[in-house]
Amino acid sequence: MKIAVIGTGYVGLVTGTCLAETGNNVICVDIVKEKVEQMKNGVMPIYEPGLDVLFNRNIAQGRLHFTTNLSEAIKDAQIIFLALPTPPGGDGRADLSFVLGASKDIAKIITDYKVVVTKSTVPVGTADKVKQVFLENSTIEVDVVSNPEFLREGVAVEDFMKPDRVVVGTSSERAKALMGELYAPYVRSGNPIIFMDERSSELTKYAANSFLATKITFMNEIANLCELVGADVDMVRIGVGADARIGKRFLFPGIGYGGSCFPKDVQALALSAEEYDYDFKILKSVMDVNQTQKIKIVEKIDKYYKSNLKGKKFALWGLAFKPETDDIREAPALYIIDELLKAGAEVVAYDPEAVDNVKKLLGDKIEYGDNAYDILEGADALIIATEWQLFRNPDFDLMEKKLKHKVIFDGRNLFDLHKMVDLGYYYNSIGRKIVE
Ligand code: NAD
Secondary structure (H helix, E strand, C coil): CEEEEECCCHHHHHHHHHHHHCCCEEEEECCCHHHHHHHHCCCCCCCCCCHHHHHHHHHHCCCEEEECCHHHHHCCCCEEEECCCCCECCCCCECCHHHHHHHHHHHHHCCCCEEEEECCCCCCCHHHHHHHHHHHHCCCCEEEEECCCCCCCCCHHHHHHCCCCEEEECCCHHHHHHHHHHHHHHHCCCCCEEEECHHHHHHHHHHHHHHHHHHHHHHHHHHHHHHHHCCCHHHHHHHHHCCCCCCCCCCCCCCCCCCCCHHHHHHHHHHHHHHCCCCCHHHHHHHHHHHHHHHHHHHHHHHHCCCCCCCCEEEEECCCCCCCCCCCCCCHHHHHHHHHHHCCCEEEEECCCCHHHHHHHHHHHCEECCCCCHHHCCCCEEEECCCCHHHCCCCHHHHHHHCCCCEEEECCCCCCHHHHHHHCCEEECCCCCCEC
C-alpha cells in the first residue's frame, strides 16, 4: 500500500519505518527541515533500540522516504497517518492545533479518496472535528479513522511489529477493510485487531494510559506506606503481583511516572471528563500523588543533610524518563535537579542517551559526565533516577574510590539491601528499609 505519515517523532518514525518493513511504500513528512535532511542521509533523529536496522534497510530498499513537502507525500497515498504532537494547551487540555491544522492543509490539496488516520492521542470527539475540517475545506470523500498507538518508547519496534492489540475506530466499511489489510501482517500470531466506533477508540487510549498511571501511582502510595510501617515494598509487590487478576507488570514503585504521555494524558482525560460535568476523582488523586512522588526523594535527601544542601555535590545516574530512550519529557530527574539547584546543591549527571537533550534544556546549570563513574569523583552522594540496565550491577569498588561518602539515594530500587549492608553504604530507596 502507499502510505503517508505526517510527523516523524517517536510515533511517526516508528510507524513509518515499521509499515515500510512489511512491504508498504511510505513517505514521512516533517516540518523540521534539518531533521528531514538528516533522515534522508540515513541518520536517525531519535534513539530507539532496533529502529536503526529497519530504518536503514527500508531506506536502502526504496520503501521509506522523507520530505518536507506535504503534497508530494500525500499525492498517491491511500492512507494518511497523523502522528502529530498533542501537547497540553494553556488550559491543560490536549492541544489539537497540530492535528486540525495538518488536516486542513491536507484537505486543501487532496484530489482523490483518502483514509485519514489519527495516530496521535486525541480526546473523544476529535475524529468528528477532523471530519468537519475536511467537509469545510474539500469536496473529496475521506474516511477519518481513530487508530491510537500503544507503543512504549524503548521497545517501540517490538510493540509495533507485534502489538498486543490494534484498535481501529471507524464507522466506514471501506476504511475498515483497508486498515484490516494493512495491519494483518502484524497480528499473525492471533492478537486482535479490535474494530469499534471512533469515540470508543479515542477513549480506549486515554483509559489505557490512565489505568497504567493509576497502577504505578497506587504502588507508589503502597511504597510510601511501607516506609512508615516497616514493610518491604518488593515483597508486597511480589505477593500482590502473583494474583493473576492483578498481574506482575507495572507494579514497580519509584519516583513517579513521567514521559510525554502519562502526565498529559491523565490530565487531558480528567479535563475532558469535566467538560461532561463528570468529576474523575481517581485521576485527580493520581496527578496529585505523582507530583509529590517526583520530589519525595529530594525530601529524603534534605532530611539526611538536615536541610543543608548548599554546596553539596550530587552525582545523578539517569536523566531519561525511563531506560532505553533519550526522551526527557516530564522526566522525574528534571524535577529532582530543579529542587536540588533551588536548595543550592550542585549536580553532575550521566545518562547513556539523554545527556544531549538535557544540555539543550539546562545548559551549564548542571555538569555532565561521559560515563557513570567519572561523575562520582568527589560527590557527596549518588542519586539514581533511571533504571538503565548498566546501573544494575556496577563496579562498587570503583564507586567507593570515587565517591566522597558512601551514600546512595535510589529512586529505582536497583540494589539488594543485604548487599548494601555488606558494602557499608547509607542506602535509601523506595518503600524499603533504610540501610545505614
Ligand atoms: P513528537 O513530538 O516526538 O513528534 C511529533 C513530530 O511532528 C515532530 O517531529 C514535529 O516536528 C512534527 N510536526 C509538527 N507539526 C507538523 C506538521 N504540521 N507537519 C509535519 N510534521 C509536523 O511526538 P510523539 O512522541 O511522536 O507523539 C505523537 C503523538 O502520539 C502524540 O499525540 C502522543 O501523545 C502520541 N503517542 C506517543 C507515544 C510515545 O511513546 N511517544 C506513544 C503513543 C502515543
